[in-house]
Amino acid sequence: MQFCISGYKKHYIQTLKLGGPIMLGQLGIIIVGFADNIMVGHHSTGELAAASFVNNFFTLAFIFGIGFSYGLTPIIGTLFANQQYQEIGATLKNSLLINFIVGILLSLCMFLLLLHIDLLNQPEELLPYIIPYYILQLFSIIFAILFNSFKQFSDGSLDTQTPMWIMLGANILNIIGNYFLIYGKWGFPELGLTGAGISTLGSRILTLLTFGILFLYGNKYKPYLTGFRKGTINRFHISRLIKIGLPVGLQMGVETASFSLSVIMMGWLGSIALAAHQIVGVVTTLGFMVYYGIAAAVTIRVSNFMGKKDVPNIRRASFAGLHIILLVAVLVVIFIFCLRNQIGYLFTTEKEVVMLVALLSLPVMAYQFGDGLQILFSNALRGIRDVTYMAVAAFICHFLLSLPIGYFCGFVLNWGALGIWCGFPIGLTTLGIILYYRFNRLTRL
Template sequence: MKLNHYCSLLKLGLPIIIGQIGVIVLGFADTLMIGHHSTEGLAAASFVNNMFNLAIIFCTGFSYGLTPVVGSLFGQKRIDGVGRALKNSLAANTLLAVIVCLAMAALYFNLANLGQPEELLPFMRPYFLVLLASLPFVLWFNAFKQFSDGITDTKVSMWILLGGNLLNIIGNYILIYGKLGFPELGLTGAGISTLVSRILMVIVYLMLFFGTSRYRIFRQGFRTGRINKKDFSLLNRLGWPIAGQMGMETASFSLSAIMIGWLGSTALASYQIMIAVSQICFMIYYGMGAAVSVRISNFYGQKDIENVCRTANVGFHLILMMVVCTSVPIFLLRHHIGGWFTDNEAVSLMVAQTIVPFLLYQFGDGLQINFANALRGIADVRLIMLFSFIAYFLISLPAGYLFGFVFNWGVTGIWAAFPFGLTSAGIMYYLRFRYKTRKMI
């Protein structure tokens, strides 16, 4: 029976992981191309991408509120309710897009007041504006992705992500370096390529949902269902705590990027490289975590608490295996990773110095990803925002400042704080999940 859980989770999770790796390959390609174009562009991309990663992951967290709703309805065979939930999710994500775009616009007008190297501002500003224009398309794509994942159709989003990211890489090459008669736009070219690919991915999802037989049974509920207070409120009640939890986790990295910016352009460039590496591991683990959430929501809809618990445990075992598989090669290649992205020896040396604290937090990252998704699967998200605040704002960020500036450990010290935040978050999520499921049993 347990073997069936391993097989089912892998079957569901591998397409999500492949799609997530596609996103990471894009991040790698961006960083490689920008880094070989100019060190200033790499440093500027580091800061702007960290700010937008915070916004995007916050918005992605909000869209995850749809997963337990769709998963539970699908587990109960309530097909009309699935289409109606998607319609309400698109409305909620559109409203959130307006709010987040206004917040990011306010940040844009204060770029000069954030203590970043002044020579980077001409690179940051146009890149920032292009990414800002792409934000609504990220939210609409997320809504469709959570719908298809929730009905266990994870291959669709995988192929769309892979296609969009391939297009983005080709666009990067053309626009960053000025190929095929296009002007050499550098970092701004990377932003334009990202905008175009995000628009096209939403268009493809719309064509699939409204123009193919694949989703015919869900279109009826989408067309006849109305945007209503009950569904809209439920999605917001689930979405905001998840968004807050993921936003605070990402904020601990984004605010650390601001602290690293105080150390200069070299430190910021090394941070961007390590974030690209970190995102590979995170997305692999998170792909399996998303599968855990979907499977648990299906079982939760059927009131099968025994299989809810079994799925969470099996998911953690699989994520631990992934931690080992990613950590070993990263450690062995620690002196070569920096050189893949830049010819600057100082940046490469700084990257090698941060590998050990980076590897130390992989267990904690896997733990918090698995049990945060397990809690989403049973729609118990009210307290995860509080746990995140404690882990990241009361533990991780103060420790980063203490190690980096009070103890004078620099970039390595700031990275050394992350194991404390991520592991403490994972422990709190695990204890909450165990408490809730024991209470249900």
Template structure:
């Protein structure tokens, strides 16, 4: 095995922060956009707000699945970048555009079938005139979401995390302005309400993709990759590899999301007050998740670069540094959630019954931040090494075999109510995190042994 220079932990930390902070800022921008959408639509019409909530919940799983699939591109780009294979980067990216477009069209077809049965899903009849046009606009935008993710993972794999950040922030600002103009009919434009919000979202997604295409086509930093992309052809091996990496990650993220959605259904059996408290806590928890995942994405890029260089000692150090950073962020999130719990709850509701339930759930939220941090760290470490198939089975065990049954037993069999159902979240996340850690240790030791045999 070639001797390598071990980089100090400080250098790993600085590199991860430089990569990760722009991703975190972009993720936070998406949260702000979601809140702005909710507030602006809610001020126009309660029925439209309910319709938007239904459609967005239906599409969330498709978008998360598509995003997870695109994450399979990052380790391939990162490894090729680490080994200096520019031609390979261009070839893989070109094939990724084909694979991602194919998946987007498949998801669009599936969601169109869902649209055809939307009137049989138990929604109030008065919401259907709002649901249908908004659903179609979301359907049309799926392809643009997927292609934007392709360019984003391509750029992040090359350690260019600032370009996606600025495009996301600009697209979010455009979306908010479009909402103001088209929801309320400002400056003589038509007052379209929820339909206007859908148009604004579609336009912003198209514009973000076009801006990214222009940057990759014209920016000097992408010149070498443009040449490689231009001279590349469809490659069956790359296409198969992208699918082999993309599907397990998509299924892992999809199962995690589905587990949270099924838990919400169980909470709904307990009544409107527990469900309202649950929704508040889930909204708050998204803040921590997005921050951790931003740093996790940076860790996947760093790990993939060291994989390309076959530099396993620094790969291990990068993961340790990433765990330290994400752990510190989890501690900060816990302190924030605890110290700001009263203003957080007041920003959502002043109902004393809901507030009483939230006051208890806040402790489960604090506990599972560490499970979230552990799970995200080692899921992305495995993603960086392209060892993603076991993640799918681990996710199935952690969320469907462990978390959901535990939530049902504690919530209903043992009479714990919503607090009992929430036991599922720490149970699932800690189980997944621990098993991902074990798998990463096995993967790393195997790589080191193989390198030593060369």
């Protein structure tokens, strides 16, 4: 046992050192999500329900775009391990272009959805809140995706702190902007949910501008700047980014789509179910973002070992990340269990919503371990650039397991909102097991 611990000890330390800033940055997003929903929920329950509808659809667009940009991390990690700094700069230049194109395409898709939003049969009284907030989110897609391209470049070159500080600073300004614009403080107009949308758009523009200025003028990035300026847009870089990024984007998009489509089913149950779904969705990101921070560090470390063709350390780094994630999952389950009856009151005073949040906490606790498992091994596979298999597995588990089970339990068995959430523990745990066996087989070979 002592031998095993000593073999993993350095991997625990390095993973936490890299993943800590990523986790803090992601926790900053959670805090903003909590603040947004608390402020909006106390302004009106109708606006909270509208935010649930819009955010879940835009999460699909954002997650696909961010997932696509994740294709940059293992490429940068491998180049960084071999000290190919000019090639890193040239790859970043191509990444920004292809991610800009992806941002435009996603914006067009979301615009078409807005034109046909009446087909989704959402409560009529929510549309005055939904439409302006939807438009503001639409404009912010490109800024979020381009910033993440810079972030993945920085993470892959082992600098996880710069993106963390930029994200935390922007999140603080976002919360302050929410306070002013939602409630109309200090002479600002009282805009409710629309004010939250304006503040979010402003913070996303700020993150991109800040990172762009730091990259162009900061000493830290000088080794990459020459390659960035001299590098050309070419088929080799673009095709390599698409080959890795597209399956990752699809895999993450499929997972998010299953949650987003469940929002439509929640809308069939009314505003109370939508509001409760939004609250539980924000709470469950607590575990997801921490798992992601650890798993992202695993991707960085695995891609570095991949560049050195060091398979034993690829395995050790991955399983060290798994150990940390399983420990965090235990803490998340304990946290949700202890506070399940109080969480809803942070967002609203309506007792019916609070009671439904407590009920939906049960399936959320049930899928924490499966969620951590699938996040860890999808990122480990990303580090070794085996991404197509996990996209197919994600489609099967989410669209052929999670959603059908949720519909069956929710409407055939008539379990309502609880039934809709029952599909997620089964789908996520199955996916985690499949990806574990895939990674284990490839690295043993």
